[in-house]
Amino acid sequence: MNMAILLAHPWFGTWTAAVVAVAIALLAHRLGGLLLLRITRHAPLLHAVVRKARAPSTVVLPLLALQTVWQAAPDELRWIDSVRHLNGLLMIAATTWLVARIIAGCAQGIMDRHPVDVADNMNARRIHTQTRVLARTAMTLVVVMGAAMLLMTFPGARQVGASLLASAGVLGLIAGFAAKPVFSNLIAGLQLALTQPIRLDDVLIIEGEWGRVEEITGTYVVLRIWDERRLIIPLQYFIEKPFQNWTRNNAQIMGSVFFYVDYGMPLAPLRTELERIVRAAPQWDQRFFNLVVADATERTMQLRVLCTAASSGLAWDLRCVVREGLIDFMQREYPQFLPRLRVEGEERRPERFESASSHAIGEPGRLQEGAAK
Structure with missing residues (x-):
């Protein structure tokens, strides 16, 4: 049944x-x-x-x-x-x-x-940046179109849309101002993808912070600071404000080391020691190094060392190696020429004391007279 x-x-x-x-x-x-x-x-x-x-x-x-x-x-x-x-x-x-x-x-x-885990990953990082930004922009447009198609299946929504279009004056102006940040970031994302002032894994200096580009989204960029902090920067920032990109054309960079020595320090031994340190350092890329007197004050000389490396991270390590090596060399071989503050007074002449003593001995009566008074 x-x-x-x-x-x-x-x-x-x-x-x-x-x-x-x-x-x-x-x-x-x-x-x-x-x-x-x-x-x-x-x-x-x-x-x-x-x-x-x-x-x-x-x-x-x-x-x-x-x-x-x-x-x-x-x-x-x-x-x-x-x-x-x-x-x-x-x-x-x-x-x-x-x-x-x-x-x-x-x-x-x-x-x-296009893997980025290779020695020369400049082209790969460029492609990764363009691909991610354009893909996220396209997915955003697809979601917006899908939402619009969903709304258009409801007769009420179509009527609301028609009425909004018919009374586009003030409402359209308000909607334009409200959507300005969204569209600004969208356009900025397209500009970043096409012109590429930054790419994934680029080394940037922004607001005094040194870090690498870890992620590029449709609205912001994540900068991984050297001490593991994260700096979040809106995309519009890179269009409107200046910033430093240390890996714009290639990752090679020149590092500098400054230190101060006494005027009596000979430069030839320092240059010889610098050559030994740099050539033994695995961070050096075999391109260039030198040591010059960059400045002179009333007390010390300022020495500048330049040395090159294949990347900013290696340049930082190389600078530390050079700085430590030269300071250690001076401490061992020329400690007297390390910078120090000296206070020198006028030396007393022995003959002055001798003449004064002889004068006092030669005129005893006068001393006695002075004592009696």
Whole structure:
């Protein structure tokens, strides 16, 4: 009896077709996914896209099959319009997710083809920066378009949109001012991706802080400071304000060391010791080094050492090695010429004391007279 009632239900055929359609869609997804992974294993870009799209496609294919069933169902079925609308909303959301993941897969495939863990990673860092910024911008636009399509499926939302467009005066001006930071950062992100004043892993000096670019998002840049702090900078900052980029064209850099010595310090031994220290240092890139007198004060000479390294990190280490080595050399060989503060007074002449003594001895009566007085 119950089976007869179930078979006679108006929705029985539609639900049966829906279950079969979902099962076929899941089976096709499973087999098609394995086949695509096998076919694209020698194509890194397509392989990355297939891997990223597997999860959302698990939702999109069944919803697409269900939408086909709902559209083929009789219009006389109760709530069929609501079911079609709900399935359409889920389809738009799932498709938006799928497109965003496809973009992410393309970006991942491009970055995988250009690894940054190599000695000369300048071109790879440029490609990584462009890919990440453009991919995030594209995904943001896809999400916005998906949200707009969702709203357009509701008649009320269409009417609200039409009324807003019709009364665009003050509301449009307010919306423009409110959206200015968003669009400013979006445009700044596109400018950064195309002109590339900064790239991932670039060494920057911003607001007096030294650090490396760790992440570039759609709205801000994360700078990893040398002491493991993180400085968050809006994208608009890099368009409007000056900053230092130590790795703009290449990572090679020249480091300087300043120290002070006494005027009596001979420079030839220091230059010889500097050559020995620099040539023995693994951080030196074999390009250049020298030692000159950069300045002279009333008490000391200021010496400047220049030495080159392949990167800013190596330059910092090399500067420390040179500084420690030269100070140690002077402490051992020329401690008398280390900078110090001297106070020199006028020496007393012995003859003055002798003449005074002889004068006192030669005139005893006068001393006695003075004593008597």
